[in-house]
Amino acid sequence: MNFPENLKYTKDHEWAKIDGTQITVGITDHAQSALGDVVFVELPKVGRDLKAGETFGVVESIKAVSDLYSPVSGKVLAVNDAVVGEPSSVNRDPHTSAWLIKIETSDASALSGLMDSTAYSAFVSSIK
Amino acid sequence: MTQLKRTALFEEHVKLGGRLIDFGGWELPVQYSGVMDEHLACRTAAGLFDVSHMGEILVSGGDAERFLYHLVSNDVSKMEIGQAQYSILCRHNGSSVDDLIVYRRTENDYLVVVNASNTDKDFEWMKKIHEEGRFACRLENVSSEWSQIAIQGPRATEILQSLTRAKLSEVKTFRFIEDWINGVPAILSRTGYTGEDGFEIYVPWNEAPKVWSTLVEKGAEFGLKPCGLGARDTLRLEVKYPLYGHELDDETNPVEAGLGWAVKTDKTEFVGKEALAAAKTGDVRKKLVGIGFLAPGIPRQGYKIFSPDGLKEVGVITSGTQSPCLKKSIGLAFVDPAHSVVGTKLLIEIRGNRVPIEVIPTPFYKRPDERREE
Numbered sequence: 001m002n003f004p005e006n007l008k009y010t011k012d013h014e015w016a017k018i019d020g021t022q023i024t025v026g027i028t029d030h031a032q033s034a035l036g037d038v039v040f041v042e043l044p045k046v047g048r049d050l051k052a053g054e055t056f057g058v059v060e061s062i063k064a065v066s067d068l069y070s071p072v073s074g075k076v077l078a079v080n081d082a083v084v085g086e087p088s089s090v091n092r093d094p095h096t097s098a099w100l101i102k103i104e105t106s107d108a109s110a111l112s113g114l115m116d117s118t119a120y121s122a123f124v125s126s127i128k
Numbered sequence: 129m130t131q132l133k134r135t136a137l138f139e140e141h142v143k144l145g146g147r148l149i150d151f152g153g154w155e156l157p158v159q160y161s162g163v164m165d166e167h168l169a170c171r172t173a174a175g176l177f178d179v180s181h182m183g184e185i186l187v188s189g190g191d192a193e194r195f196l197y198h199l200v201s202n203d204v205s206k207m208e209i210g211q212a213q214y215s216i217l218c219r220h221n222g223s224s225v226d227d228l229i230v231y232r233r234t235e236n237d238y239l240v241v242v243n244a245s246n247t248d249k250d251f252e253w254m255k256k257i258h259e260e261g262r263f264a265c266r267l268e269n270v271s272s273e274w275s276q277i278a279i280q281g282p283r284a285t286e287i288l289q290s291l292t293r294a295k296l297s298e299v300k301t302f303r304f305i306e307d308w309i310n311g312v313p314a315i316l317s318r319t320g321y322t323g324e325d326g327f328e329i330y331v332p333w334n335e336a337p338k339v340w341s342t343l344v345e346k347g348a349e350f351g352l353k354p355c356g357l358g359a360r361d362t363l364r365l366e367v368k369y370p371l372y373g374h375e376l377d378d379e380t381n382p383v384e385a386g387l388g389w390a391v392k393t394d395k396t397e398f399v400g401k402e403a404l405a406a407a408k409t410g411d412v413r414k415k416l417v418g419i420g421f422l423a424p425g426i427p428r429q430g431y432k433i434f435s436p437d438g439l440k441e442v443g444v445i446t447s448g449t450q451s452p453c454l455k456k457s458i459g460l461a462f463v464d465p466a467h468s469v470v471g472t473k474l475l476i477e478i479r480g481n482r483v484p485i486e487v488i489p490t491p492f493y494k495r496p497d498e499r500r501e502e
Binding site (some may be wrong): 036037039062063065 | 426450
C-alpha cells in the first residue's frame with residue numbers, strides 16, 4: 001500500500017494535494033484497492049460550491065458504490081474528464097494522473113484537520 | 129458478535145490471498161485477484177469456486193418420489209437415475225421458499241441442494257409438508273458433512289478429467305455420476321451457476337482441501353483461477369440466473385421471476401399448484417425483465433423505476449452491475465406487466481437523477497457456441 005508523503009488524507013479515504021488555495025482531490029490507494037475494479041466515476045460540474053464533508057460524486061466498482069466527500073469548502077475549478085472516460089485509471093494511478101477534482105478553497109484552515117501520511121497509514125492499519 | 133462459519137477450504141482461501149467477507153454468516157472470499165479478472169478467466173478458461181456453504185438434504189425411502197413430486201414445482205417423476213433438475217420450493221400461495229436442485233441418485237434416494245442461508249427454513253418447510261402428507265421417506269440435513277466445489281468454464285472439463293478415471297465426456301448437461309476424484313469419493317454433476325460448461329463436485333467435508341488444491345495446481349496451466357462470490361454474482365447475472373434474495377424471495381412466485389418453465393402445472397397436484405396455474409395464465413403483479421441503459425449509470429438492487437413521463441413508479445431493480453464481458457450496464461428488475469415488453473423505454477432513479485433505460489432481451493450474455501447467426 002502506497003501513502004505519498006506530499007499528500008493529506010481524510011477518514012473517508014480521499015487525498016488532498018495542497019498548492020496554496022488550490023486543492024487537488026482524489027481517492028487513496030487503499031480506497032481503490034478496497035473497491036476493486038472501478039468501472040464508473042461521476043464528478044460535479046465546474047463552478048459548483050462545495051462544503052467540507054459534502055458529497056461531490058461517486059466511484060463505482062463492479063460490486064460497490066462509494067460516495068466521494070470534499071475535504072474542504074470551496075469552488076470546483078476543474079474536473080478530470082479523462083478519469084470519467086477511463087474509470088480503471090483510478091485503480092492504476094490513484095494518487096497522480098487519476099486525480100478527480102481541483103478546488104479553490106475559501107477556508108484553508110480546514111486543511112489542518114486532515115491526516116498526514118504517517119497518521120493515515122496508521123488509520124488504515126487500525127481499520128483492517 | 130456471532131462467530132462466522134467457515135468452510136473446509138478456509139485456509140486455502142487465506143493462502144490464495146482471498147478477501148474474506150461475511151456472506152450470510154459464512155466467512156467466504158468475495159475475490160482473490162479481482163472480480164473482473166476472475167470473471168473473464170471463467171468465461172475464457174476456467175474458474176474454481178468454493179460453494180461448500182450450500183445446503184444438502186437427503187430424501188430417501190419408498191415415498192421419496194411421491195413426496196418430492198408433491199413438494200416442489202418441477203416434475204421429479206420424469207427424472208432418470210443420474211439426472212439433476214432445477215426446481216422451486218413453494219408455499220400454497222405460490223410464493224418461493226427457495227430455489228434448488230434435485231438429484232436422483234437411485235430409485236428411492238434423492239439429494240436436494242439448497243441455498244446456504246435458506247437451509248434451515250427449507251428443512252423446516254420440508255418437514256412440515258412431510259408430516260402433513262405422512263410420506264414414508266426420511267429427510268436428513270447433511271449440509272455440514274458435504275463440501276461443494278464448482279469448476280466452470282470452457283477448459284473446466286479437461287482440467288477435471290485429469291483427476292478422475294470417470295468418462296466426463298459421457299456426462300451430459302444436468303446429469304451426474306458418482307465416482308472417484310483424486311482418491312476421494314465424489315458426485316460429479318454437469319451443472320453450474322455461471323452459464324459456462326463445467327461441473328459441481330460434492331465431496332466429504334474434510335476432503336475438500338485436497339481436491340481444491342489439486343485443481344488449483346493442475347488448472348493453472350489451463351488459465352484456471354479461483355473465483356470469489358463477486359465473480360459468481362456477475363457471472364450468473366450476465367446469464368440471468370436468479371439469486372434468492374434478489375429475483376426470488378418470500379413474496380415472489382417463480383412465474384413472476386420468469387421461471388415458469390420449471391413450474392409444471394400439468395402435474396396432478398403439488399404445493400402451490402392453483403396459485404401458480406393462475407399466475408401462468410397472466411395473474412401476476414410483476415414481471416422480471418432485463419434492463420439496458422440509454423445514458424451513463426449502473427443499476428443497483430433497490431433503485432426505483434418510473435414510467436417514461438416520470439409520474440408513476442412501475443418497478444424496482446433486483447440486481448445490477450456493469451457486465452465484465454459486455455462492458456455495459458445490465459440489470460434485472462421487477463416491473464408492472466404493462467411495462468415489461470422488450471423495447472419499452474423507462475426511467476431509473478439514481479441518486480436523485482432520472483436516467484433513461486430500456487427493457488432489453490435476456491440473457492445478456494451468450495457463450496460463443498450458443499450464439500446464433502442473426
